Amino acid sequence: MRNRLIMSMLTGATLLAGTLLGAPPARAAETPARAADTPVQAQVPGAPAEFGTDWHDPLTAAPPVTGPGGRTCRVTLARARFRDFTPYRGTYTPPETCGDRWSKVVLRLDGKVKGRQYDRLGHLHVGGVEILRTSTPQPSPDGIEWSVEKDVTRYSDTFRAARDVEMLIGNVVDDTYTGVIDVEVTLVFHTRGPAPRRVPDRVLTLEETADGTTLTTPRNSERVVAEVYATGSGGGCEEYWYLTVPASAPYSCKADGGPYREVQIRVDGRLAGIAAPFPTVWTGGWSNPFLWYVVPGPRALDVRPIEYDLTPFAGLLNDGRPHRVEVSVTGVPEGRSGWSTPVNVLVWQDTGRAHVPGALVSARADGPGGDSSYTPGPEHRLDTEGRHALTVAGHVDTSHGRVMTTVSRVLAHTSVHRWTDGEAADGLDAVWTDAETRTVDGPGPARTTRTLRTYTMDGTTTIGAADRLRTVLTLGDRATVVEARGGVRTAWSRLDDTYAGDATYTTGVPRDQRHAVGTTSERYRLYGSAGCHDRTLTTVQGVLTQDRLRC
Numbered sequence: 207m208r209n210r211l212i213m214s215m216l217t218g219a220t221l222l223a224g225t226l227l228g229a230p231p232a233r234a235a236e237t238p239a240r241a242a243d244t245p246v247q248a249q250v251p252g253a254p255a256e257f258g259t260d261w262h263d264p265l266t267a268a269p270p271v272t273g274p275g276g277r278t279c280r281v282t283l284a285r286a287r288f289r290d291f292t293p294y295r296g297t298y299t300p301p302e303t304c305g306d307r308w309s310k311v312v313l314r315l316d317g318k319v320k321g322r323q324y325d326r327l328g329h330l331h332v333g334g335v336e337i338l339r340t341s342t343p344q345p346s347p348d349g350i351e352w353s354v355e356k357d358v359t360r361y362s363d364t365f366r367a368a369r370d371v372e373m374l375i376g377n378v379v380d381d382t383y384t385g386v387i388d389v390e391v392t393l394v395f396h397t398r399g400p401a402p403r404r405v406p407d408r409v410l411t412l413e414e415t416a417d418g419t420t421l422t423t424p425r426n427s428e429r430v431v432a433e434v435y436a437t438g439s440g441g442g443c444e445e446y447w448y449l450t451v452p453a454s455a456p457y458s459c460k461a462d463g464g465p466y467r468e469v470q471i472r473v474d475g476r477l478a479g480i481a482a483p484f485p486t487v488w489t490g491g492w493s494n495p496f497l498w499y500v501v502p503g504p505r506a507l508d509v510r511p512i513e514y515d516l517t518p519f520a521g522l523l524n525d526g527r528p529h530r531v532e533v534s535v536t537g538v539p540e541g542r543s544g545w546s547t548p549v550n551v552l553v554w555q556d557t558g559r560a561h562v563p564g565a566l567v568s569a570r571a572d573g574p575g576g577d578s579s580y581t582p583g584p585e586h587r588l589d590t591e592g593r594h595a596l597t598v599a600g601h602v603d604t605s606h607g608r609v610m611t612t613v614s615r616v617l618a619h620t621s622v623h624r625w626t627d628g629e630a631a632d633g634l635d636a637v638w639t640d641a642e643t644r645t646v647d648g649p650g651p652a653r654t655t656r657t658l659r660t661y662t663m664d665g666t667t668t669i670g671a672a673d674r675l676r677t678v679l680t681l682g683d684r685a686t687v688v689e690a691r692g693g694v695r696t697a698w699s700r701l702d703d704t705y706a707g708d709a710t711y712t713t714g715v716p717r718d719q720r721h722a723v724g725t726t727s728e729r730y731r732l733y734g735s736a737g738c739h740d741r742t743l744t745t746v747q748g749v750l751t752q753d754r755l756r757c
Contacts, residue, residue, distance in 0.1 A: 261745075261747075261749070262745065264352040266501065266502060271312050271357050277396075278395060279302075279397070281301055283298055283330070283392060283393055288375040288386065296370075298371050300368065301395050309401055311393060313391065314392050314393075315340065316353050316391075317351065317387060318349060318389075319387045320345050321345060321349075321386075322345070323385025324490055325488045327375070328340050328342065328373065329548070330371075330372075331372045335409050337356075340507055341488050343489045344489050345385050360406060363405075363406060364409045365393070410423065419549070421529055421551055423524060423551070424553060425524045425526050425561045427553045427556075429553070429611075431552045432531070433550050434548070435512075436483050443460070443544065447467050448636055458629065461542075463575070466592040467536065469483050471533050471549075472534070477596060478519055479514030481617070484510070486503065487681060491503065494667065494709050494724075496711055496723075497709045499724075500726065501726045503705050504682075504705055516551075517600065518613060519598075520611075531551075533549055535547065562604055564600060567601060568597070569597070569599075573594055576619060588622070590619065592618065593616075593618045596614070608648060613642070619636070619639075620637050631667070634666075636662070636664070637660065638662075654689070655689050658685065662682035665679030675710065676708075678707070678708045680706045681706075682702070682703070683703040685700075699732065700732070700734060701732050702729075703728070704728065705726070707725070723747055724747065724748075
């Protein structure tokens with residue numbers, strides 16, 4: 207069986223002679239290749255002339271989740287074969303010989319599937335807490351295997367007691383779609399090594415009531431963070447929300463407000479947090495599965511949650527009563543489904559006080575929403591801009607003094623969507639930014655964390671002569687984080703995860719007559735005060751031609 211996601215790290219090696227698609231662009235709009243160009247496939251020794259019935263197992267350029275070494279305990283969370291929409295249900299029992307305080311907890315999913323199957327979305331809950339949201343790669347006829355690893359130390363509170371386990375990767379198996387998805391999920395508990403930053407004391411979920419979803423926090427909460435695993439999926443238009451257009455434009459996916467989306471969280475009806483959703487492209491996305499057979503798009507196999515610091519509301523939440531906490535996605539047409547927004551709430555408690563009082567001091571919002579302008583013509587065009595800013599501030603009176611937390615977030619979006627009649631040519635150039643500043647001012651110097659997230663998408667799909675469909679696409683996932691204390695930088699990191707692909711196949715014919723060709727690459731760079739990771743992957747017709755480490 208071919209190399210797995212975690213096991214195929216070929217240190218600094220080039221497997222076969224070949225070249226990269228090019229240096230990662232500074233932003234998506236600078237990518238020169240367009241789908242109208244004639245595709246050029248690299249002549250790589252050992253690579254087939256076109257895709258066959260087998261290809262390299264899926265893998266990503268992201269760094270592996272390493273443990274500190276020393277003694278570990280392993281617990282199997284789930285072992286299941288998904289062929290329909292029946293969830294796996296089981297019971298988690300904490301490890302008996304590793305105590306209840308761990309330096310690190312690592313989740314690992316191992317999956318395999320063969321035959322024909324769509325990409326499928328899945329989740330894993332322990333005690334109602336969502337600890338993993340994932341999607342699956344599409345298989346080869348001969349079968350693939352893949353793995354996903356995730357640091358789940360933040361959920362340690364959940365793992366300290368026996369819990370119910372539920373996992374579901376909804377699937378359909380019939381005479382056409384034959385792939386049964388076989389997975390095993392384990393937790394590895396590390397007992398030695400440096401202690402992590404203080405993990406949450408409690409991990410809570412929202413309670414469903416007749417009036418909506420509510421949250422009751424411990425009365426001595428001093429920090430509260432909500433995380434939302436927001437995904438637009440399900441095969442409808444919200445899976446491709448970034449391509450939707452107003453009703454006046456002739457396009458298959460419509461939304462009156464255009465493509466602007468924003469994930470909001472409210473506490474007792476008051477806006478408490480805003481965020482730009484990550485534009486995930488699943489492994490069947492952009493009408494071209496040959497782009498994703500080996501190298502998936504950023505975050506496709508490991509969906510990361512949006513985080514909202516709700517600490518300014520901690521004084522309000524600490525009264526021991528349930529409070530309404532609700533998540534919504536703006537821009538979605540009324541009555542349309544397609545978004546999933548499960549919520550976990552992480553709470554840090556003040557062990558020196560039974561009740562931590564406080565107050566919300568201010569909440570200011572500016573300029574919500576997006577605006578789209580449609581221009582008809584032989585090539586239809588939709589220009590969209592959006593912006594929203596929110597600043598909330600509140601204090602809590604802890605056992606170590608009054609602490610004021612201020613959270614400011616500014617969202618911005620621009621996109622240009624061009625397409626022709628019948629959508630024979632369809633292209634998007636889009637940028638999303640999500641800038642967040644968190645300042646904690648209390649005893650001692652003020653602590654500030656500044657995070658700038660930038661997501662980019664630049665691609666075009668065309669259908670040309672002989673029904674040849676070609677997609678050229680570049681995706682970017684970037685983030686810069688700077689931490690300071692008293693105005694002095696104490697830590698920093700910079701992430702640049704860039705995917706580029708160019709794939710062509712014949713539509714409307716059986717699989718063995720598609721004559722598909724494709725070149726894909728990913729470069730994942732993570733630099734900072736904690737170290738360096740820089741890895742590049744390149745594939746040609748499903749063959750891994752380069753796996754290079756620079757750090």
